[in-house]
Amino acid sequence: MSEKSTRIKPQFNLKTAFLYTLVGGLVVSALISVAAVLIGEMNEMIIKALATTFILVSHSLVILAFLAYDHANRIGEDLLPTVIVGSIFANIITATLGIWEIWDPLISYRAFGLYTLLIGVAFILTGLDKLRIADKLNRRLTQITTILLGLWTLLLIPWIFVEYDMLSSLYYRLVVALTILVATSFVLLLIFRWMARSTKAELRAPVAPKPELSTPSLGLIFAIGLIVGFAWIVGISAFFISAAQVQSY
Structure with a gap:
């Protein structure tokens, strides 16, 4: 029981971290979009910020999906899912x-x-x-x-x-x-x-x-x-x- 809890806890914390990252990215993206509308132009800085937010959110979604459905705790154990998640990050x-x-x-x-x-x-x-x-x-x-x-x-x-x-x-x-x-x-x-x-x-x-x-x-x-x-x-x-x-x- 203790060993199982030890394995699950780090995974839960990692999922929570990516979830917060996703939420934060969505909030930042919304704020940047609102700023662009109010300013009335899409300057280079705003475009870069939106592109960064898109990368962050899209990649975090994929990683979060892997972590959410990793019921057998194969990430970190099996080569393929570990390399995929590591490469995305x-x-x-x-x-x-x-x-x-x-x-x-x-x-x-x-x-x-x-x-x-x-x-x-x-x-x-x-x-x-x-x-x-x-x-x-x-x-x-x-x-x-x-x-x-x-x-x-x-x-x-x-x-x-x-x-x-x-x-x-x-x-x-x-x-x-x-x-x-x-x-x-x-x-x-x-x-x-x-x-x-x-x-x-x-x-x-x-x-x-x-x-x-x-x-x-x-x-x-x-x-x-x-x-x-x-x-x-x-x-x-x-x-x-x-x-x-x-x-x-």
């Missing part, structure tokens, strides 16, 4: 810094690209975790695929934050080569997993399920997955265009 900060030009707004845009990369990788790692079985070769291949995916993610970060023509053609070839290795390792994992389950009856026995995310949380994750998937398609296309342009130099 980080985007509040980086987007605000860009809106107020504390740093180049392009940095905020590039940071958003980093968040979509991390969330997409979290989706893949979650899928890899589902493929784990009590087989030595499976564990080895899962570890190798995870390591290769981590290296691939780190290798992509310079492309996100640096102008594409500042990177050599060797860099792009390394990314493509590592992509092939990741894909090959993943396919081998699927093949040998199927072979292990086909030859070892004990691996086909049902596994006790761990607490799952609630249906609303899964719906949010699905919606975010669609957005991130679209961003990945755009990013992959942009990467190959960049690589082709560098190769043509």
Whole structure:
């Protein structure tokens, strides 16, 4: 009983904090809008303030929805929802810094690209975790695929934050080569997993399920997955265009 209370209390406080943030953001947004109407113009300061409020409120709503429906306390336990919530919170900060030009707004845009990369990788790692079985070769291949995916993610970060023509053609070839290795390792994992389950009856026995995310949380994750998937398609296309342009130099 005591342990359960200890886990629930911090989550409740976090929900309350985001709720107050949401209410405060709505109040500030209303005050700014009233000021704009009374002044009779939408100057740059008011536009920036409204944009900041919109970012704050919209992001807080998504985070609050995750926290409200996290009945199994999976945030902080499971990789995917933790990365999603952390990335959304980080985007509040980086987007605000860009809106107020504390740093180049392009940095905020590039940071958003980093968040979509991390969330997409979290989706893949979650899928890899589902493929784990009590087989030595499976564990080895899962570890190798995870390591290769981590290296691939780190290798992509310079492309996100640096102008594409500042990177050599060797860099792009390394990314493509590592992509092939990741894909090959993943396919081998699927093949040998199927072979292990086909030859070892004990691996086909049902596994006790761990607490799952609630249906609303899964719906949010699905919606975010669609957005991130679209961003990945755009990013992959942009990467190959960049690589082709560098190769043509």
